Amino acid sequence: MARRDGRLGVGIIGAGRVGPVIGAALAGAGHAITGITSGSDDERASAVLPGAPVLDALEVIRRSELVVIAVPHDELPGLVQGIADAGGWQLGQLVLHTDPAYGIEVLRPAAERGAIPLAVHPAIAFTGTSMDLRQLQASFAAVTAPAAVLPIAQALAVELGAEPVVIAEADRAAYAEAIATASEFSRAIVGQATALLSQVGVENPGGYLSALVTSTVEQALRAAPGPLDPPTT
Missing domain, CATH: 3.40.50.720 (NAD(P)-binding Rossmann-like Domain)
Structure with a gap:
């Protein structure tokens, strides 16, 4: 085509x-x-x-x-x-x-x-x-x-x-569950943490947590099975 x-x-x-x-x-x-x-x-x-x-x-x-x-x-x-x-x-x-x-x-x-x-x-x-x-x-x-x-x-x-x-076709449901778990859990935890920081007077809770969340996620990914290799494209 x-x-x-x-x-x-x-x-x-x-x-x-x-x-x-x-x-x-x-x-x-x-x-x-x-x-x-x-x-x-x-x-x-x-x-x-x-x-x-x-x-x-x-x-x-x-x-x-x-x-x-x-x-x-x-x-x-x-x-x-x-x-x-x-x-x-x-x-x-x-x-x-x-x-x-x-x-x-x-x-x-x-x-x-x-x-x-x-x-x-x-x-x-x-x-x-x-x-x-x-x-x-x-x-x-x-x-x-x-x-x-x-x-x-x-x-x-x-x-x-x-x-x-x-x-594989048979693995798409498990793949989707992994994607949803990573996405929804991340949003929920960040939302909970920023709400707590707002309660104690932190004016920019998202910015405050940015470096912490990013570095924590990177460490977790590096600890996961297999190397954390970015795409080369």
Whole structure:
């Protein structure tokens, strides 16, 4: 599906915190953005991905060789099935979702109509701003895909700026649990600690804890099994 110049026409379904950033990263790698759907914060999406046409989902798919789906977890299965029912998916089209918990099975309705299913989850906390593009350059991405097209999914992760790590379909639930545990626990503990500091009169509790939390997390990561090696991309 690639054009002769090697670029893909990339469409984004989902204009929340993740979709526009993924689009901007792929645009930075030389791909062409064909369109994006309207979402929860179109103004923010436009700031990250300026000039991208805002289209309905079926038109985004019609124009695109690679469709990136970045929607809430509970919406993904119904969206994929609904597009299939409407005859939207195209033969040979790459369809990539970014949800940590799902592998490629959730994309079966698209695959049954000839699309190529890919699951790529960059392991960062997205803010929905251009700051995320820098975070991607020091990140890893969980990649799940059929064996024949796994190199495509890995290459797309690299183009995002991340180092791909292959996660088996059967392991996606455990992977998602690990991501949720790290994210939610970190937020809860920092929130509790900053609230306590506020109670004792510390005016900038977040700033006060910044160096402590960062250094503590780094030490914990270095004590974890395996080396703490940053990506080289």
